Amino acid sequence: MAERIVKEAQVPFDLGGNRFDQVATELFNDYSRSRITSWIKEGSIRVDGKVTKPKEKLFGGEMVTLDILLEDQQIHEAQEMPLDIVYEDDDIIIVNKPTGLVVHPAVGNRDGTLMNAILHHAPETALVPRAGIVHRLDKETTGLMVVAKTLAAQTDLVAQLQERSMGREYEAIAIGEMTGGGVVDEPIGRHPHNRQKMAVEPVHGKDAVTHYRMVERFNNHTHIRLKLETGRTHQIRVHMAFIQYPLVGDPQYGGRLKMPKACSADLQDKLRNFRRQALHAKKLELAHPITGEWMEWEIDLPEDMQQLLAALKKDMVESSNDTPEYF
Incomplete structure (x- = not known):
């Protein structure tokens, strides 16, 4: 499972003098600074078609192109399991977690987790780190959790947690x-x-x-x-x-x-x-x-x-x- 994302934007002149990674983060703000920097180093974000170092300063007016292939990041298996879904749309899922359910696979809990269930219910989350799970509850704690279904949603929810x-x-x-x-x-x-x-x-x-x-x-x-x-x-x-x-x-x-x-x-x-x-x-x-x-x-x-x-x-x-x- 993979998804190609292609975006293009011209650097505003008021951003001239800033580093490439800073400008790219402004232009493609659906994604985190660290992810943008990683893509720049991979050559997936270019300036006027050329690979450019993250710290190189831009003048303004350049054309920045983002061309990435999001591949399945999960090594964990999707499993059909009951989920108590309180709300869902194209971007997020709100789950009521029961007691006894582990959130992430780990030693001793390789499957039967919330992540396995989410991967089955919403296969698109395989393209998102940790299947879109941005916060966790202990195994025996019950209640509400939010899951991101897209990379853009995950980036924003992580920012809300940090802020x-x-x-x-x-x-x-x-x-x-x-x-x-x-x-x-x-x-x-x-x-x-x-x-x-x-x-x-x-x-x-x-x-x-x-x-x-x-x-x-x-x-x-x-x-x-x-x-x-x-x-x-x-x-x-x-x-x-x-x-x-x-x-x-x-x-x-x-x-x-x-x-x-x-x-x-x-x-x-x-x-x-x-x-x-x-x-x-x-x-x-x-x-x-x-x-x-x-x-x-x-x-x-x-x-x-x-x-x-x-x-x-x-x-x-x-x-x-x-x-x-x-x-």
Whole structure:
């Protein structure tokens, strides 16, 4: 599978004096600067028909031609799998990812991933890096993800992520009773002693900012809403554990399961059998990568989180009814 793209543009005189790679990025702004530079070095973008070095300065008035053959970049197999598609057009797909689904193929998960499913559902994504998947969710985290179907859409969505203009909101159930919301602004990097984990790393970590607010407080638990400014690996899980409110069911950052005192048998059962982090990507908002239209989607919590919240509410009511009255 391959697609040839041919474009031609004359260099405006007001861009004269700038480097070839800078001018080409302006002329063909559907593509990233790094991709443009790579194509220039390959000779796929030329000035007046001649191969030109990226740093060479142009005068203005030259004719720049882009002639590229986009070839299938995927070594992964397309697989027919069920997909919960919330929205789709010619440029993007919005998917509601279920728990247990890995996003990218990796060691131990060579197939059966979201990428395999996307390649089957939209074969054109084979021409886009990572099948158009521009951000990820952990295997056990549920919720909304955007996938780009074209190279131009992917370039724009990546830019929105880098500029922090794409809105991503989550809901979670944390261990502990919060009294309000706040912001965690702590850098995240690889854990110094366990490379499978992330941690707050003041020296070597990358900046990470998580906003959180309380939705409802229960006995020893809090239902919270979170908004990301950045998208570091395990960001919400690491930040909430750092401020001593780890997520229910988190096997890496939540510690050993501790039952609240005097909680109901039903709640004990729900907590004991909740075997994933209670985290859901509930809302996604972005500018459409081609039309520029502002779009947003929001979906309900998955059944397992709804059942856990119901058990927490029921336990809260029962415990308050059991409180003796004093006169």
